[in-house]
Amino acid sequence: MLNQLPQAVFVERTHCINCGSPDVIELSSGHYTDQPLHGFLAADPWGEDPLPYLQSATWSLAKCATCSQVFHRRILNEEWNERRFTMWMNAQSIVEFEKRRGAAFPRAFAAATGHLEHILRIEEMTKGVRPNDQPVRLLDFGCGFGSFIETCVNFGFQAEGIDRSIGRRSEAKVHITPTLDKIDGRFHAVTLFEVLEHLDDPSGVLEALSTRIVPGGILVLETPDCTGVTNIETHRDYLLVHPLEHINCFTNQTLISIAKRTGFEHIARAPAFALANSMRATKRLAKYALRQDGRSTQLYFRKS
Numbered sequence: 001m002l003n004q005l006p007q008a009v010f011v012e013r014t015h016c017i018n019c020g021s022p023d024v025i026e027l028s029s030g031h032y033t034d035q036p037l038h039g040f041l042a043a044d045p046w047g048e049d050p051l052p053y054l055q056s057a058t059w060s061l062a063k064c065a066t067c068s069q070v071f072h073r074r075i076l077n078e079e080w081n082e083r084r085f086t087m088w089m090n091a092q093s094i095v096e097f098e099k100r101r102g103a104a105f106p107r108a109f110a111a112a113t114g115h116l117e118h119i120l121r122i123e124e125m126t127k128g129v130r131p132n133d134q135p136v137r138l139l140d141f142g143c144g145f146g147s148f149i150e151t152c153v154n155f156g157f158q159a160e161g162i163d164r165s166i167g168r169r170s171e172a173k174v175h176i177t178p179t180l181d182k183i184d185g186r187f188h189a190v191t192l193f194e195v196l197e198h199l200d201d202p203s204g205v206l207e208a209l210s211t212r213i214v215p216g217g218i219l220v221l222e223t224p225d226c227t228g229v230t231n232i233e234t235h236r237d238y239l240l241v242h243p244l245e246h247i248n249c250f251t252n253q254t255l256i257s258i259a260k261r262t263g264f265e266h267i268a269r270a271p272a273f274a275l276a277n278s279m280r281a282t283k284r285l286a287k288y289a290l291r292q293d294g295r296s297t298q299l300y301f302r303k304s
């Protein structure tokens with residue numbers, strides 16, 4: 001039966017997704033039917049199971065010899081990527097996947113605290129581009145269910161979101177549009193939380209967003225840190241360089257370089273500590289003073 005099903009179609013990325021160099025070296029490769037990848041995929045929650053469509057598919061993790069960017073060379077073509085967004089990852093499977101990331105209350109509390117700290121920083125760091133106390137105009141690109149936008153709106157921001165996933169848009173409490181061309185004007189700040197690693201053309205998206213940020217405005221990029229990952233051997237590797245999901249694999253250095261190439265300068269983030277525990281507050285402040293604050297792939301940039 002399986003071999004009668006259509007097989008997913010992939011397109012080959014022949015040039016580096018960061019610097020454009022054709023000098024790309026394969027780090028590892030395999031079939032989707034190989035272990036341990038097949039087992040990891042089979043254990044994930046899906047709407048429609050993708051595995052019957054991946055019987056003949058192969059993946060190839062590669063590194064640019066020029067700029068060290070790591071990425072998957074084979075990505076789903078537009079038609080199959082649409083199927084992934086609408087059928088494989090439907091609203092129910094996304095909710096189930098989020099549930100598996102840990103107990104609901106600590107996760108929700110940590111996420112909302114993180115959102116608050118971003119809001120405090122962005123308000124402070126955009127003061128120079130908002131004369132007369134204008135409200136912050138913010139775009140959250142790849143906003144998921146829109147929870148960050150909801151919090152921004154509660155703080156008086158004019159916040160809007162873009163998300164390609166129909167499952168996520170339909171479950172959101174705020175208005176979310178599918179593409180950038182549905183939104184007018186320019187923003188004081190644009191955020192991409194856990195988004196850049198999913199995009200077919202991350203440079204193209206950053207270039208397009210660059211034209212929609214006011215000069216001196218802020219860009220926030222957050223991705224998984226893939227430092228040292230060269231293969232899919234452990235579940236941790238799978239989560240970091242999942243060949244259907246995380247098709248671009250960033251480190252601190254490659255995240256800074258892709259942003260620089262698309263018109264952004266890396267800057268230190270303003271201190272923001274949402275805490276009610278003096279010991280932890282002291283530790284955070286000490287880390288900030290020693291410039292050890294923040295994850296290496298959660299970075300702030302200013303539009304040059």
Ligand SMILES: [Zn+2]
Binds near residue numbers: 019066069
């Ligand atoms: Zn490169």
